[in-house]
Amino acid sequence: MTQPIIRRLPPETVNRIAAGEVVERPASVVKELAENALDAGAKRIDITAEGGGLVRLLIEDDGKGMSPEELELCIERHATSKLPIAEDGQDDLLNISTMGFRGEALPSIGSIARLSITTQAKGAGDAWAILVEGGKTKGIAPAAPLGRGGTRIEVRDLFYATPARLKFLKSERSENLGIADVVKRMAMSRPDVGFFLTLDGRKRLSVAAERGEGSEARIARMSAILGSDFGENALEVDQERDGVRIFGFASLPTYSRGSSMHQYLFVNGRPVRDKLLGGAVRGAYQDFLARDRHPVVALNVELPTDLVDVNVHPAKAEVRFRDAGLVRGLIVGSLRHALAAAGHRASTTVAGYALGRVRPEGYQPPQAPPGGYQSHTASLAGWGAPRPPSEPIQDRVFDPGMSARVEPNPSDYGAGMGEDVPAGFEAAQPASPPPDWPLGVARAQLHETYVVAQTGDGIVIVDQHAAHERLVYERMKKMIAETGVQRQRLLVPEIVNLDEAEARRLLERTEELEELGLVIEAFGQGAIAVRETPALLKKLDVQGLIRDLADDLAEYDQALSLKEKLEDVVGTMACHGSVRSGRRLNGEEMNALLREMEATPHSGQCNHGRPTYVELKLSDIERLFGRR
């Protein structure tokens, strides 16, 4: 080798290297080009993709367009119209108010694809076109007028010049989904602009520019994209401190999803995926949601451009705040404020905080690893382990139809809804609990949610929903191991409308779901028909279940079988098929619940890791009242 060891790389190579960072997949091209359109003041952006964006991408805008001189420059590396010049004559990298500023996107794309740009400056009568193929410019030429100011950019054969890159791409479908996600996020941040996306000839998104102003326009746009039930379940957030403003929408804790995919965050209108922001959202909802639930949020952070550095990531997906603590604190504060202001709408979990204050010492918070604790006081430790029940508890099923041996019986607490507690019930109960009833004798049901029982030396409060959920879960696990899950046919199949991706993920698992008692089939684009459900889940919220399962699947490793994720899957099912709070239980039902809890392993925690009951010793209660 006689070549010099150090050499200057030719511009095509330099551009391809840059393209490696800027253009990871077709969706990145869409992002760069649509951002250029926004920077050009477009009020309408039309995006067309074919073959996952690899065959052809077309982005048309009605922005200010370019003069022929600008057109020639725009495909040159590090040529940009967007970097302001500061007073000292230097380029001002700290004062960026546009989406782009690096002058890299177009040359990068031109170096790995066939790029053609047609543009007409606003007010000019003529249009011009330029072609770049694999980094080689084919000169500029007059083009047929576009009829108005604007720019039309076509990208064909993406990555043809860097075929190795093609190997890293996912299926056409996932690339299409990536494109749709990018457009969705942008459309959310700019309600004043119309976005129209067509994928392989099918309209995928079309939202006209919102007429209204401010938050009204924002919620209209978000509802258009996230579905109107988001609008109905969203709280408005708007707070400002020290020049930093947080505004947008956050869902009620009761409107949560199984993954954090549905969290949309924007910094000065720029969609970002930022750990700090994500962590702040989690922190704000911590007291309100189980660890595996995620709120849906769409939040904007607006702050002076010199307080945030957007030049830390080549694809501009991340940003750095000068005062990260301030931003984090503001997000947590504003979300908590909104949740508190929502009052009773924001579920009842606030009370959990207060309850935590009186929890006996030694209580471990739910953050303990699943299965890390079974009961909350030393005196009960140990009974959560499997042991033969003192009566044939397995026969006390929630659903009488599940076992032929059991006759329909109102004491099965999945049957017989809403009877009153029979008069004289108290008298029929043992005055003090037998020693083998560690959860005591049921004395009352409060707020149709909590069963209060008297134990030998204290009281137990059971969350009937959480407890029932856990029992269903344990029973399903046993059935799967022993006999398989029995199913029941729905009289009318239930149709659930989903994202195309969500539907696909579920359908890929059809056979496995069937083993778990759920029979589904495709029902047109993005919809699923549910035909059979597990027999032991009565009053099943099919819609909610299917949606949450779709979210769960998105998070699972594709190589894992659902059986390997059994705890999660069955947990999700049990959650949607359980006795919700708000159901009146009679005395026998309550005691049956307590006895089955005693006989079931791990029944001290629900599937989300929260306790299913708490026990207060008399000594704790006495301390509360200052008697000790």
Ligand SMILES: Nc1ncnc2c1ncn2[C@@H]1O[C@H](COP(=O)(O)OP(=O)(O)OP(=O)(O)O)[C@@H](O)[C@H]1O
């Ligand atoms: N759709 C468009 N309408 C009008 N001008 C455009 C359009 N797209 C690009 N330009 C012009 O071309 C220039 C180069 O665009 P390019 O995307 O390569 O760089 P940039 O947007 O300045 O920075 P970045 O690399 O960060 O995106 C822009 O600065 C802008 O002046």
Ligand SMILES: [Mg+2]
């Ligand atoms: Mg750009």
